[in-house]
Amino acid sequence: MSLPIYIRIHNDIRRKVENNQWQIGSQIPPERELAIQYHVSRMTLRQAIHTLVDEGILDHHIGSGTFVAHRKVQEQMSGITSFTDIMLEQQKIPSSKTISYYTVAPSLSEMEKLHIKQNNRVLRMERIRYGNDVPICFEVATIPSHFVSGLSKDDVSGSLYRVLKEKKHLIPGKARQMFSATLASERIADYLKIKKGDAILYLRQTTALKDGTPFEYVRSQYVGKRFEFYLEK
Known part of the structure; x- marks a missing residue:
């Protein structure tokens, strides 16, 4: 079953981050440039970017652009938060x-x-x-x-x-x-x-x-x- 195009873009961008093609803290290319690169509309590209921001892989700074997120300090916890x-x-x-x-x-x-x-x-x-x-x-x-x-x-x-x-x-x-x-x-x-x-x-x-x-x-x-x-x- 073929993945939706925005998921394929999401996965490709994530691999670039994980493979250090895009360094932590660096700004990623503008939406317009990425949309052209992936041959999709800016709306589709934004779906992928929005998902990556939700997952903490990218950070979006209003007025500045989108950046590869810094790794956070993690606190291990157990139990259920309902x-x-x-x-x-x-x-x-x-x-x-x-x-x-x-x-x-x-x-x-x-x-x-x-x-x-x-x-x-x-x-x-x-x-x-x-x-x-x-x-x-x-x-x-x-x-x-x-x-x-x-x-x-x-x-x-x-x-x-x-x-x-x-x-x-x-x-x-x-x-x-x-x-x-x-x-x-x-x-x-x-x-x-x-x-x-x-x-x-x-x-x-x-x-x-x-x-x-x-x-x-x-x-x-x-x-x-x-x-x-x-x-x-």
Whole structure:
């Protein structure tokens, strides 16, 4: 099965970064130049760039351009970060608004994180998560399609972990989490009702079942002034 063109561009750019063809901290060529190089529209090129920014491989600086991201210091954590459970523990009513929900071929990063192959399909959904109707985070979740087969959109876009337990008898185990700080883009600021450039806490989480099989890869952008994590050692 052929990968979508923007995924192929995404994978090619990522390989250039990993092979040090584009050095950490260096600015990548402008969108117009890359679109010509890949023989695609700028809209298609932007899909690939946006995905790489979401994954922390590239950084976009408004007014300056797009750069190869610096590697972040990582803090190893274990356990599950369920937005629904966090909100309930804080006596807030959790809710979600689904922005997009579709089945696609996985990107290279998704294949690596979820231990799947190019011919697998994944469900990718974008959601705004709320606590007491206040937007807390914007989330992009990727799940191998076979884990959610037979489940409705309402099931999956609600409390996924709870539905997997109740309807699929799948028990989440450990999660690997990576945190970084960034600034809200115009799009994210609009979704979260904040100002462009406000502080964002970026969480990337890969969650596995009890047997160690990864079933979810999530990229979440939390409003810095509305949410904080803490770590106990």
